[in-house]
Amino acid sequence: MPGNIIQRSYQQLLDILFPPQCAQCKVSGAILCPRCIASISWFTPPLCHICGLPGAGTTLCARCQHQPLQLSGVRAPGSYQEPLRSCIRALKYQGNRRLSEPLGQLLAQAYHKYAMRADLVIPVPLHQEKLQQRGYNQSQLLAESCARQLQLPLSTTLIHRIHSAPAQVTLTAQQRRKNLQGAFRCTQNHTTQSLLNRRILIIDDVCTTGATLEACAAPLFAAGARAVWGLVLARPLSGVPTSTGKR
Numbered sequence: 263m264p265g266n267i268i269q270r271s272y273q274q275l276l277d278i279l280f281p282p283q284c285a286q287c288k289v290s291g292a293i294l295c296p297r298c299i300a301s302i303s304w305f306t307p308p309l310c311h312i313c314g315l316p317g318a319g320t321t322l323c324a325r326c327q328h329q330p331l332q333l334s335g336v337r338a339p340g341s342y343q344e345p346l347r348s349c350i351r352a353l354k355y356q357g358n359r360r361l362s363e364p365l366g367q368l369l370a371q372a373y374h375k376y377a378m379r380a381d382l383v384i385p386v387p388l389h390q391e392k393l394q395q396r397g398y399n400q401s402q403l404l405a406e407s408c409a410r411q412l413q414l415p416l417s418t419t420l421i422h423r424i425h426s427a428p429a430q431v432t433l434t435a436q437q438r439r440k441n442l443q444g445a446f447r448c449t450q451n452h453t454t455q456s457l458l459n460r461r462i463l464i465i466d467d468v469c470t471t472g473a474t475l476e477a478c479a480a481p482l483f484a485a486g487a488r489a490v491w492g493l494v495l496a497r498p499l500s501g502v503p504t505s506t507g508k509r
C-alpha cells in the first residue's frame with residue numbers, strides 16, 4: 263500500500279534524525295537491539311507436538327495426552343521472561359507500537375524454525391470496546407509485521423470478537439475455555455465452507471492456557487479450515503501473569 267510505504271520512509275527519515283532507543287537496554291540505534299534479541303532464550307526440544315512447550319517425553323506432553331488443545335498447535339519462541347516480558351508490556355500497555363516490527367520478525371523467525379506452514383495470517387481480534395480504549399490491537403500490529411516478513415496474505419476481518427470475556431486472571435484453564443466459548447465468529451462471507459483446506463496462522467502476543475486461540479480456531483474449523491495454528495511471542499510457564507491475563 264503506498265500509504266504504508268510513505269509512512270515507512272517518513273519513519274526511516276525520523277530514525278536518522280532521532281535514532282531510536284532499545285526498549286530493553288536503552289542503547290541507541292535500534293527499537294530492540296541485536297544484543298537483547300540474542301538474549302532471548304528459546305525453548306529447547308523436545309517440544310510437545312501440539313502445545314509446543316518443552317518437556318514432552320515423546321511427542322505429546324502430559325497435558326496434551328489427556329486434554330489436547332482444540333487447534334492444530336501453538337508455537338512460541340520462549341517463555342514469558344526478560345527481555346520478552348518487558349517488550350510485550352511496552353507494546354501492549356505503554357504504547358510502544360514500533361516494537362511490533364522487531365517482534366514480528368521474531369515471530370517470522372519462529373515460523374521458519376518450527377517449520378510451520380500457513381496460507382493466511384490473522385491476528386486475535388480485540389473487542390471493539392478494548393480497541394477504543396487502547397487505540398490499537400497489539401496482535402494486529404504483530405500479525406502485520408509477521409505476515410510482511412513471511413510474504414503471506416493477512417486478513418484482519420476474517421473473524422471478529424462478539425463478546426468481551428471478563429478478566430481471566432483468576433480462572434482455571436477450564437473456566438477460561440468456558441468463558442470464551444462462542445466469543446469469536448467468522449465474518450458473514452466466511453461462515454460456510456469458504457475456508458476449505460486453508461491453513462490459518464493466528465498471531466497473539468501471549469498464550470497462557472490456549473483458551474483464546476481455541477476460541478478463535480473453532481469458527482475457522484467450522485468454516486472448513488484444514489489447520490489452525492497459533493503463533494505467539496511468549497508462553498507463561500508457571501502461574502498466570504497478572505498483567506497479560508487481561509485483553
Ligand SMILES: [Zn+2]
Pocket residue numbers: 284285286287288289294295296297298299
Ligand atoms: Zn538492547
Ligand SMILES: [Zn+2]
Pocket residue numbers: 310311312313314315322323324325326327
Ligand atoms: Zn502439549
